[in-house]
Amino acid sequence: MPLRSLHAAAVLLLVVLKEQPSNPTPLNGSKWTYIGPDGEKSWSKSYPSCGGLMQSPIDLQDDILQYNASLVPLGFQGYSESANQQFVLTNNGHSLKLKLPKDMHIQGLGARYNASQLHLHWGDQNEPHGSEHTVGGKHFAAELHMVYYNSDLYPNASIAIDKPEGLAVLAVLIEMGSFNPSYDKIFSHLKDVKYKGQEVSIPGFSIEELLPKRPEEYYRYQGSLTTPPCYPTVLWTVFRNPVEISQQQLMDLETALYCTGVEDPSPREMINNFRQVQKFDERLVYVSFRREVPDPAYTGPSLGMWPTGRACCSWVITVILGVIWACDSSSPPSLLLCAITLTPDPLLTVCLTLRSLSDSKMSCQSNAPLMNDVITL
Numbered sequence: 001m002p003l004r005s006l007h008a009a010a011v012l013l014l015v016v017l018k019e020q021p022s023n024p025t026p027l028n029g030s031k032w033t034y035i036g037p038d039g040e041k042s043w044s045k046s047y048p049s050c051g052g053l054m055q056s057p058i059d060l061q062d063d064i065l066q067y068n069a070s071l072v073p074l075g076f077q078g079y080s081e082s083a084n085q086q087f088v089l090t091n092n093g094h095s096l097k098l099k100l101p102k103d104m105h106i107q108g109l110g111a112r113y114n115a116s117q118l119h120l121h122w123g124d125q126n127e128p129h130g131s132e133h134t135v136g137g138k139h140f141a142a143e144l145h146m147v148y149y150n151s152d153l154y155p156n157a158s159i160a161i162d163k164p165e166g167l168a169v170l171a172v173l174i175e176m177g178s179f180n181p182s183y184d185k186i187f188s189h190l191k192d193v194k195y196k197g198q199e200v201s202i203p204g205f206s207i208e209e210l211l212p213k214r215p216e217e218y219y220r221y222q223g224s225l226t227t228p229p230c231y232p233t234v235l236w237t238v239f240r241n242p243v244e245i246s247q248q249q250l251m252d253l254e255t256a257l258y259c260t261g262v263e264d265p266s267p268r269e270m271i272n273n274f275r276q277v278q279k280f281d282e283r284l285v286y287v288s289f290r291r292e293v294p295d296p297a298y299t300g301p302s303l304g305m306w307p308t309g310r311a312c313c314s315w316v317i318t319v320i321l322g323v324i325w326a327c328d329s330s331s332p333p334s335l336l337l338c339a340i341t342l343t344p345d346p347l348l349t350v351c352l353t354l355r356s357l358s359d360s361k362m363s364c365q366s367n368a369p370l371m372n373d374v375i376t377l
C-alpha cells in the first residue's frame, strides 16, 4: 500500500473521529436532567422556549412586588370530594407526580381551570434547599406544584400546555418543621415508586390539606413551566405562607427516589430537581396581601404600600430635611414645606407641623427629644 493512501486513510479516520462529537444527537423527551451535559444550560438547544421570555421560577423580591386589591381569594372546588377516589402516584424520572381528579378545579382566575397533576421539587441531604421560587433570595426546603389547565378553552392539559392562558399552577413552599400527616399520605408510598416508570394507586384524601395557612395571601405573575419544554403559558400563584414537613419526611423525599429505571446499570438519584431562578426584567409580581410592619415595636401608621423605591427614598429625604430644619432654626420654612410634601406619612406631617408651631427660636439642643422622635419614626 503506497504511503500516500495510508496517509489519506489516517486523515479520513481523524476527520471521522473529530466529526462525531461535534454532531450530538438531539435530546429526547425525557433525557433532560438538572446536572451534567443535559443540565438546564442545555435545555434550550432542544426546547427553545427554555431560553426565551417569561421564564420561571423567579426570586420574589421587594423591588418587583406590587400590591393589587383585585387579587381575590381563590375557590378550591372538588378538593374534599377527592377523598373518595384513588390517586395514581408516579415516578416520571424527573419528579414524584400525583394525577389529580378532573372534577377538582379552581375558581377566581377568570376562566375555569380543571386539575391535572401535582409534583414536587427538592434539594439533597447536604443542601436541603430545593424550592424553585425563592423569596428575597432565600430558598425553601422544597416546593409543591399543583398544575391546572384552562378547561373553558381546552379539552385537556396536553392540548393546553403550549396555548395562551393554557395553564395555571399553584405553588406551595415547604420548610422543615413539624411532622405533616397530610403530606405523609403521599410520602408514605415513596418506596413503591423508587424507579422511573413505576406507579402505584394510593388512597384518596382531601388535596386541600396540602395547602398552607391563609391561602388568600399569594404572589401572582405570568411565567412558564419550570421544566422542558418551558412554555411561557403559566399563570403562577405562589402562596405566601409555607407548610411544614419534618426533617425525616424531607430526608425521605431527598433519598428515596431515582431518575433512572429499575434495570439501569448507572442509577442516578433523584435530587436537586429544581431549576435556577430566571431573569425577571420588565415584569411585575402582584401580591394579594399588604406586608406587615417588620418591627413589632413600630407603632406608627403604615405606609399603605410597599416601602420600596420612591416611597423609601422620600422617607429618607423627609427625615433628613426634618432633622436639618429642626436643628437649624434659621432654615427657611420652605424646607419644612418640602419635607411635608415629600412624605406620604401623616404622623410625620403632624410632628413637623407641631414643631413649626413651637418656639422657632429654640436652639437645637433644647429640641433634642423632638429630634429623636423624628429620627426613630
Ligand SMILES: *[C@@H]1O[C@H](CO)[C@@H](O)[C@H](O)[C@H]1NC(C)=O
Pocket (backbone or CB within 6 Å): 025, 026, 027, 028, 031
Ligand atoms: C430518542 O428516542 C428514540 C425513540 O424513542 C430512540 O431511538 C433514541 O435512541 C433516543 N435518542 C436519545 C438521544 O435518547
Ligand SMILES: *[C@@H]1O[C@H](CO)[C@@H](O)[C@H](O)[C@H]1NC(C)=O
Pocket (backbone or CB within 6 Å): 066, 068, 069, 070, 071, 286
Ligand atoms: C391588578 O391585577 C390585574 C390582573 O390580575 C391587572 O389586570 C391589573 O392591571 C392590576 N392592577 C394594577 C393597579 O396593577
Ligand SMILES: *[C@@H]1O[C@H](CO)[C@@H](O)[C@H](O)[C@H]1NC(C)=O
Pocket (backbone or CB within 6 Å): 102, 103, 104, 105, 114, 151, 152, 154, 155, 156
Ligand atoms: C372540568 O371538570 C368539570 C367537572 O368535573 C367537567 O364537567 C368538565 O367536563 C371538565 N372539563 C374538561 C375540559 O374536561
Ligand SMILES: *[C@@H]1O[C@H](CO)[C@@H](O)[C@H](O)[C@H]1NC(C)=O
Pocket (backbone or CB within 6 Å): 155, 156, 158, 159
Ligand atoms: C387531549 O385532547 C385531544 C383532542 O381532543 C386528544 O386527541 C388527546 O388524546 C387528549 N389527550 C389526552 C392525554 O387525553
